[in-house]
Amino acid sequence: MSVESTLFLPELREMLAENDEAELREFCEALPPARTADFMSGLSPDECWRVLQYAKPETRVQIFTYLEHPMQVEIISTQDRDEVASLIAELASDDRVDVLNDVPEEIVREILTRVPAVERRDILRLQAYPEGTAGSIMTTDVAKLAEHLTVREALDELSRQAGDLETIYYLYIVDEGDHLRGLVSARQLVTNINKSGKRLRDLMETELIACHVHDDQEEVAQKVAKYDLLAIPVLDDERRMLGIITHDDVIDVFHEEAAEDVQRLGGIDPLEMSYLHTPILTLSWKRGMWLIILFFAALLTAFALDRYEGRLATFPWLIIFIPLVISSGGNSGNQSATLIITGLTSGEIKLTDWLRVVGRELAIGLILGGFLALCGMVSAMLLTKEAQTIKTALILPLTLLLVVIAGALAGALLPLFFKRMGLDPAMMSNPFVAGIVDILGIVIYMNVALMLLN
Amino acid sequence: MSVESTLFLPELREMLAENDEAELREFCEALPPARTADFMSGLSPDECWRVLQYAKPETRVQIFTYLEHPMQVEIISTQDRDEVASLIAELASDDRVDVLNDVPEEIVREILTRVPAVERRDILRLQAYPEGTAGSIMTTDVAKLAEHLTVREALDELSRQAGDLETIYYLYIVDEGDHLRGLVSARQLVTNINKSGKRLRDLMETELIACHVHDDQEEVAQKVAKYDLLAIPVLDDERRMLGIITHDDVIDVFHEEAAEDVQRLGGIDPLEMSYLHTPILTLSWKRGMWLIILFFAALLTAFALDRYEGRLATFPWLIIFIPLVISSGGNSGNQSATLIITGLTSGEIKLTDWLRVVGRELAIGLILGGFLALCGMVSAMLLTKEAQTIKTALILPLTLLLVVIAGALAGALLPLFFKRMGLDPAMMSNPFVAGIVDILGIVIYMNVALMLLN
Numbered sequence: 001m002s003v004e005s006t007l008f009l010p011e012l013r014e015m016l017a018e019n020d021e022a023e024l025r026e027f028c029e030a031l032p033p034a035r036t037a038d039f040m041s042g043l044s045p046d047e048c049w050r051v052l053q054y055a056k057p058e059t060r061v062q063i064f065t066y067l068e069h070p071m072q073v074e075i076i077s078t079q080d081r082d083e084v085a086s087l088i089a090e091l092a093s094d095d096r097v098d099v100l101n102d103v104p105e106e107i108v109r110e111i112l113t114r115v116p117a118v119e120r121r122d123i124l125r126l127q128a129y130p131e132g133t134a135g136s137i138m139t140t141d142v143a144k145l146a147e148h149l150t151v152r153e154a155l156d157e158l159s160r161q162a163g164d165l166e167t168i169y170y171l172y173i174v175d176e177g178d179h180l181r182g183l184v185s186a187r188q189l190v191t192n193i194n195k196s197g198k199r200l201r202d203l204m205e206t207e208l209i210a211c212h213v214h215d216d217q218e219e220v221a222q223k224v225a226k227y228d229l230l231a232i233p234v235l236d237d238e239r240r241m242l243g244i245i246t247h248d249d250v251i252d253v254f255h256e257e258a259a260e261d262v263q264r265l266g267g268i269d270p271l272e273m274s275y276l277h278t279p280i281l282t283l284s285w286k287r288g289m290w291l292i293i294l295f296f297a298a299l300l301t302a303f304a305l306d307r308y309e310g311r312l313a314t315f316p317w318l319i320i321f322i323p324l325v326i327s328s329g330g331n332s333g334n335q336s337a338t339l340i341i342t343g344l345t346s347g348e349i350k351l352t353d354w355l356r357v358v359g360r361e362l363a364i365g366l367i368l369g370g371f372l373a374l375c376g377m378v379s380a381m382l383l384t385k386e387a388q389t390i391k392t393a394l395i396l397p398l399t400l401l402l403v404v405i406a407g408a409l410a411g412a413l414l415p416l417f418f419k420r421m422g423l424d425p426a427m428m429s430n431p432f433v434a435g436i437v438d439i440l441g442i443v444i445y446m447n448v449a450l451m452l453l454n
Numbered sequence: 455m456s457v458e459s460t461l462f463l464p465e466l467r468e469m470l471a472e473n474d475e476a477e478l479r480e481f482c483e484a485l486p487p488a489r490t491a492d493f494m495s496g497l498s499p500d501e502c503w504r505v506l507q508y509a510k511p512e513t514r515v516q517i518f519t520y521l522e523h524p525m526q527v528e529i530i531s532t533q534d535r536d537e538v539a540s541l542i543a544e545l546a547s548d549d550r551v552d553v554l555n556d557v558p559e560e561i562v563r564e565i566l567t568r569v570p571a572v573e574r575r576d577i578l579r580l581q582a583y584p585e586g587t588a589g590s591i592m593t594t595d596v597a598k599l600a601e602h603l604t605v606r607e608a609l610d611e612l613s614r615q616a617g618d619l620e621t622i623y624y625l626y627i628v629d630e631g632d633h634l635r636g637l638v639s640a641r642q643l644v645t646n647i648n649k650s651g652k653r654l655r656d657l658m659e660t661e662l663i664a665c666h667v668h669d670d671q672e673e674v675a676q677k678v679a680k681y682d683l684l685a686i687p688v689l690d691d692e693r694r695m696l697g698i699i700t701h702d703d704v705i706d707v708f709h710e711e712a713a714e715d716v717q718r719l720g721g722i723d724p725l726e727m728s729y730l731h732t733p734i735l736t737l738s739w740k741r742g743m744w745l746i747i748l749f750f751a752a753l754l755t756a757f758a759l760d761r762y763e764g765r766l767a768t769f770p771w772l773i774i775f776i777p778l779v780i781s782s783g784g785n786s787g788n789q790s791a792t793l794i795i796t797g798l799t800s801g802e803i804k805l806t807d808w809l810r811v812v813g814r815e816l817a818i819g820l821i822l823g824g825f826l827a828l829c830g831m832v833s834a835m836l837l838t839k840e841a842q843t844i845k846t847a848l849i850l851p852l853t854l855l856l857v858v859i860a861g862a863l864a865g866a867l868l869p870l871f872f873k874r875m876g877l878d879p880a881m882m883s884n885p886f887v888a889g890i891v892d893i894l895g896i897v898i899y900m901n902v903a904l905m906l907l908n
Binding site: 031032034035066155156158159168169186187190191192193194205207209225226227228230247248250251252254255258259261262263265266267268271274275276280281283284287288290291292294295296298299301302303305306309312313316317319320321322323324326327328330331332334335337338339340342343346348349353356357360363364367368371372375376379383404430431434435438442 | 484485486488489520609610612613622623640641644645646647648659661663679680681682684701702704705706708709712713715716717719720721722725728729730734735737738741742744745746748749750752753755756757759760763766767770771773774775776777778780781782784785786788789791792793794796797800802803807810811814817818821822825826829830833837838858884885888889892896
């Protein structure tokens with residue numbers, strides 16, 4: 001896709017240079033809007049906006065919806081306020097809030113004064129929901145119908161509204177006070193198409209999966225995924241229906257949450273924007289706070305080594321393996337922490353499995369530690385002439401065996417412990433586990449050496 | 455949800471103990487199948503199967519679909535072969551292959567002989583597509599219609615088939631040879647419900663987003679997400695329509711791929727099953743291969759330190775900060791590698807951004823390195839009496855500054871380099887970056903010390 005879209009760019013620019021109205025109109029209308037947006041992805045925001053002027057209003061809105069997010073933000077921020085405002089008024093209610101959230105505030109204010117009152121109120125209301133809640137990602141473009149309608153009437157009503165709705169596949173049945181009463185799927189309508197006098201009341205499902213407007217977006221997304229829903233209704237405290245969250249928004253939430261988990265595991269406070277759009281000072285702060293915590297954790301290794309300084313001066317060849325010992329433990333700890341944290345987050349591992357987890361890590365630690373010990377023994381014998389007696393030759397392998405086991409156990413137990421304490425196990429990031437295993441590694445190394453050398 | 459479901463378990467067990475047919479029937483039919491499955495999640499596979507016997511056949515299939523995967527596998531593997539086979543015949547075509555893939559082979563063979571020939575052939579055909587391809591996750595339960603049908607005829611046809619279809623929201627138009635010609639959405643049918651003499655041919659979209667049966671499942675999932683599709687058709691080389699992949703399968707793919715990325719970043723070859731279900735030897739191998747590669751990378755630090763052994767013996771207080779220096783560089787490298795790798799994978803960072811990335815990492819490295827240098831200076835002065843002259847007091851801070859910058863740059867450049875070489879940047883796992891930064895750290899530390907001490 002990206003290859004063809006780049007190939008087409010020069011022609012598109014030529015059409016713009018020549019103001020070739022016929023060709024540009026043809027370009028905007030010939031393909032599905034998603035493909036058209038693809039072909040435009042190499043243009044500047046100015047060029048992009050100029051091309052969009054040749055699309056019919058409905059097509060323009062649709063193409064705009066499929067442009068990449070930064071491009072949308074640029075266009076809204078830089079182009080003629082009046083024209084932008086009329087585009088904003090036509091966008092899906094969740095999409096426009098998404099875009100406006102990244103446009104500078106003073107520009108948003110200028111645009112909002114130009115948007116019709118109904119849409120303006122809708123935007124301000126949605127913007128008021130805190131980031132990360134169901135309210136912040138829902139759309140208000142939803143089919144709400146009364147229960148006394150017949151199948152036939154419902155289909156007619158739908159066919160009138162279809163253009164403005166995010167999904168027509170779930171119809172929500174509400175009473176006069178907008179309280180959610182039930183759900184009829186388009187599938188049920190179609191199945192009952194020959195009983196067109198039947199009323200929605202007789203078809204509707206009343207045991208509904210719904211969410212509250214203040215629910216965490218990740219929980220909502222998991223619900224939608226678990227029950228294979230196309231959309232989930234969003235309710236307030238009085239079960240009034242405020243909007244819906246659709247399956248495509250759920251995918252966005254999962255992407256966002258997966259990125260956050262990865263960043264936490266890498267020892268970074270999750271970013272709110274993409275890497276290239278996050279200001280350098282924000283990025284420094286989000287990395288720096290963890291780097292400093294980890295620095296002080298690592299400082300403990302200096303205290304530990306300080307205790308053994310005299311001994312190390314007598315056997316200087318022990319020093320050169322310090323980084324090897326530490327990193328082997330850290331890597332082993334990283335691996336088990338990664339597996340246990342992701343297992344806990346996905347629900348595959350439960351707290352009650354802790355004994356099984358420890359058993360498995362002990363077994364794996366023995367196997368991997370044993371193998372690294374073998375590698376370590378050969379390396380030590382080749383690298384230092386001091387490691388030629390049996391006792392000295394055993395220091396490194398024995399240390400590696402114990403350190404790898406300690407790493408595997410610590411990497412598994414620390415996240416389990418965090419979870420048990422009611423904290424997010426992903427806070428126990430890999431660097432943090434590695435920091436703790438580093439200290440263990442030094443203590444093990446020095447004590448094994450003391451034991452074998454005395 | 456999980457709280458209420460646990461609360462209900464004793465009552466459910468009591469009903470089973472008393473063989474209370476009326477209550478058990480009521481339990482199976484009263485709630486939506488997804489909720490019923492929830493309430494059953496604490497039961498043993500035997501109990502679960504006994505409860506399912508009280509459900510109507512259609513409800514039984516639906517409840518079973520919402521049971522957790524390990525429970526499904528257990529039930530299929532252990533219960534009466536004939537009864538299990540008739541359940542399998544009724545399941546959605548992608549779901550049953552999913553379950554059978556984790557059932558021991560000899561049991562699958564026994565079950566398949568009891569499944570009707572049509573379903574058996576379908577299962578064998580789907581099982582033949584390699585893991586990770588579009589074919590392996592598609593379903594064959596799809597609405598295929600001829601283009602000459604009218605809207606009215608199409609609706610009637612749909613209402614007949616609806617029970618067996620995974621989605622009725624996209625209708626695929628095929629010719630006699632099953633070649634995909636176009637798509638009509640249920641939305642279009644509903645909008646044209648009053649022009650019921652109109653033919654599908656006049657409504658259908660012919661510029662379609664589709665995928666090939668051998669396409670990588672991740673690419674397919676990204677396509678579905680990008681274009682906000684409910685389903686994507688799966689074609690063979692001749693554009694014959696083999697099946698569809700629906701939005702809920704796409705969410706599963708994203709979960710799977712996100713887990714794989716995290717595992718790669720943690721230095722583990724991705725698991726095919728959940729942690730607790732992966733055999734210990736497989737797990738050891740998937741971790742061990744990386745642990746050993748990393749071991750030999752870390753061994754290079756021993757060579758590096760070996761070169762400076764004499765010098766270190768003269769200034770033994772330098773030794774105690776080795777782990778601190780190494781881990782500071784490693785953590786800084788981890789952070790930038792995590793951000794750059796995930797940015798490259800999501801497409802937010804492109805190869806052409808490399809200069810911007812380097813500029814940002816240099817700036818961030820300076821800020822973070824500067825701050826750690828400050829912490830390092832204070833720590834060194836408090837911890838060792840040797841770091842009291844200006845020159846010796848500067849060794850640790852200067853080293854930390856340079857090491858943090860080197861880490862940030864290496865963490866950014868290594869994944870970019872991998873990507874440039876056409877390799878998967880996630881292969882440049884965090885431990886691997888840390889390993890390389892370890893060596894840089896030692897070389898920097900020793901050279902700074904030599905420079906300031908001479």
